[in-house]
Amino acid sequence: MKKLILWDIDGTLIRTNRAGIIALVRAFAQLHGREADMDSIDVAGRTDRWIIARMLEHHGIEATAVRIHAVLEAYLQLLQGEMQARPGHVLPGILELLETLHRRNDVVQALLTGNVERGARIKLEHFQVSHYFSFGAFGDDSPLRNDLGPHALRRAQERHAVDFAPGRVWVIGDTPHDIECGKVIGARTIAVATGGYPLATLQAHAPSFAFADFSDTAAFLRALES
Numbered sequence: 001m002k003k004l005i006l007w008d009i010d011g012t013l014i015r016t017n018r019a020g021i022i023a024l025v026r027a028f029a030q031l032h033g034r035e036a037d038m039d040s041i042d043v044a045g046r047t048d049r050w051i052i053a054r055m056l057e058h059h060g061i062e063a064t065a066v067r068i069h070a071v072l073e074a075y076l077q078l079l080q081g082e083m084q085a086r087p088g089h090v091l092p093g094i095l096e097l098l099e100t101l102h103r104r105n106d107v108v109q110a111l112l113t114g115n116v117e118r119g120a121r122i123k124l125e126h127f128q129v130s131h132y133f134s135f136g137a138f139g140d141d142s143p144l145r146n147d148l149g150p151h152a153l154r155r156a157q158e159r160h161a162v163d164f165a166p167g168r169v170w171v172i173g174d175t176p177h178d179i180e181c182g183k184v185i186g187a188r189t190i191a192v193a194t195g196g197y198p199l200a201t202l203q204a205h206a207p208s209f210a211f212a213d214f215s216d217t218a219a220f221l222r223a224l225e226s
Helices: 019-032 048-058 065-085 094-102 117-126 145-160 176-184 199-203 217-225
Strands: 003-007 107-112 169-173 188-192 209-211
Touching (some): 019 048, 019 065, 094 107, 107 145, 169 176, 176 199, 188 199, 199 209, 209 217
16 A cells, blocks of 8 residues: 655755745846845745745736746746855755655655745755656645645546555645645644644644654654654
8 A cells, every 4th residue: 555745845855045935036037127025925935926926916916817827937037046156955854754664665755845846956956866756746836725636636546547546645835734634634744843843833733743853764654654
């Protein structure tokens, strides 16, 4: 019986030292002639398109599909340069975990992220971990994070000819939105406090498991087998 593990990216697998946010702010300025105020926008655990819509609305600009797409395209053109200019890092234990799970024939790893796929690939390729994920659900699929799980399940079934039961699906992320997204599809959830939320805050949202970080590979694997 295979397990499906759906990974978030930012704050869970990697930290980009705000490269994505800076690229978004620059993209907005290019198109609208002013720097976006991001302080009032809750970006953690959201999708790219949701964030851009809030940026536009916050500055009194109608968030049409055309305007959202324009900011997104400008952002994608800037992202790689910002990744190179602002060195980030792969988070503790991630490389060992990804490789360990990659070698198992009972595990399928995929992405469940608010990043659009092109942005996700830019980030993961920068850190040389993109090859662990052949598919996933992305911010392209919906601006609402809770809509993404069914897309990931459908693609997993199409690729592996397996109908993954909820108890065999794990959603892993660093925000309450990731936990909620997993619960929407009946998945089990693992929260990690390597993003912007303290461990106690994540635990209050009742994930199946919560970790300070993933430096203890054995503990993570025990959680998967529970």
